[in-house]
Amino acid sequence: MENKAFDIKSMTLAEVKQAVEAMGEKPFRAKQLYEWMHVKLAMGYDEMTSLPKNLREQLEAQYPYTALREKTVQTSKLDGTKKYLFALADGNYVESVWMQYHHGNSVCISSQVGCRMGCRFCASTLGGLERNLTPSEMLDQIYAIARDTKERVSNVVVMGTGEPLDNYDNLLRFLQLISDENGLHISQRNITVSTCGIVENIRRLADEKLQITLALSLHGATQEKRQELMPVAKKYALEEVIDACRYYFDQTGRRITFEYSLVNGVNDTEADAETLCRLVSGLNCHVNLIPVNPIKERDYTASKRREVLNFQSRLEKKHIHATVRREMGRDIDGACGQLRRRLET
Numbered sequence: 001m002e003n004k005a006f007d008i009k010s011m012t013l014a015e016v017k018q019a020v021e022a023m024g025e026k027p028f029r030a031k032q033l034y035e036w037m038h039v040k041l042a043m044g045y046d047e048m049t050s051l052p053k054n055l056r057e058q059l060e061a062q063y064p065y066t067a068l069r070e071k072t073v074q075t076s077k078l079d080g081t082k083k084y085l086f087a088l089a090d091g092n093y094v095e096s097v098w099m100q101y102h103h104g105n106s107v108c109i110s111s112q113v114g115c116r117m118g119c120r121f122c123a124s125t126l127g128g129l130e131r132n133l134t135p136s137e138m139l140d141q142i143y144a145i146a147r148d149t150k151e152r153v154s155n156v157v158v159m160g161t162g163e164p165l166d167n168y169d170n171l172l173r174f175l176q177l178i179s180d181e182n183g184l185h186i187s188q189r190n191i192t193v194s195t196c197g198i199v200e201n202i203r204r205l206a207d208e209k210l211q212i213t214l215a216l217s218l219h220g221a222t223q224e225k226r227q228e229l230m231p232v233a234k235k236y237a238l239e240e241v242i243d244a245c246r247y248y249f250d251q252t253g254r255r256i257t258f259e260y261s262l263v264n265g266v267n268d269t270e271a272d273a274e275t276l277c278r279l280v281s282g283l284n285c286h287v288n289l290i291p292v293n294p295i296k297e298r299d300y301t302a303s304k305r306r307e308v309l310n311f312q313s314r315l316e317k318k319h320i321h322a323t324v325r326r327e328m329g330r331d332i333d334g335a336c337g338q339l340r341r342r343l344e345t
């Protein structure tokens, strides 16, 4: 089993056992170490007081331990939403968001530093992709927030900066670790991964037969409209993307969520709603309508409230389940990607 490729917090329990045994320690030490990392959310080896000092020293020498440092946090006075900017060990930054809903506490995490997908309405992509996040850097966003809020995280959405399926192997390992019964043990059914539609990796993920929810960023109901908003759509025909979503449902039994950002005058007309109905009819799905966040570098504006509600009722008349995403933390910073961008510019 290859485990040197991963830092210690990105290893499975079996891999941690192997690493600890290679240091001449008993397997139960691995379980203790794993619990310190993934349940007690330790910030460093020095906190792991139940481990012998010499083991901690060996670990320190062979497996440098990292934890995220909080750079800034903004808290909404309206709904308690918190937006965090974290510093990574290499000096990069990532954003994460904490939201409280009646059904539990939710954390939205980033999967990459920057993004290369180029969606026109998104601030995260303006500087391109810097690098992928490791599994532990994805976990650490949740761990840092759980430590800070001292509350249980029940839902995770991988919907912050980055295209998760462009960082497939690390994402998969993250999903395995966050839902592991020896760690935080967040139910896969409470995890959503949002993709702009990397067809081959939607199919790979379907074959894993996990119980996570797949959210597809649709944003346009025709190939042309989609391409206008999402350059990545040029690579994948819309029918291929929808076919991959159907395949995901067939393999996992999980209802697909379609994310549809409503951009004033671009994709929010009655005709757009009708086309969307035709596109997704027959699919076991849910449409999440998002009034787009304005970003100053692009000239898109959000649809008017009336247009949003009209759009929703047109879908519902065709028996397509549609909700309007509640805007959380409206009084703090704007769209995802803007905190990091402001810091860098």
Ligand code: SF4
Pocket (backbone or CB within 6 Å): 115, 116, 117, 118, 119, 122, 123, 124, 125, 160, 161, 162, 163, 196
């Ligand atoms: S919306 Fe997501 S996939 Fe598109 S550019 Fe932004 S971060 Fe990347």
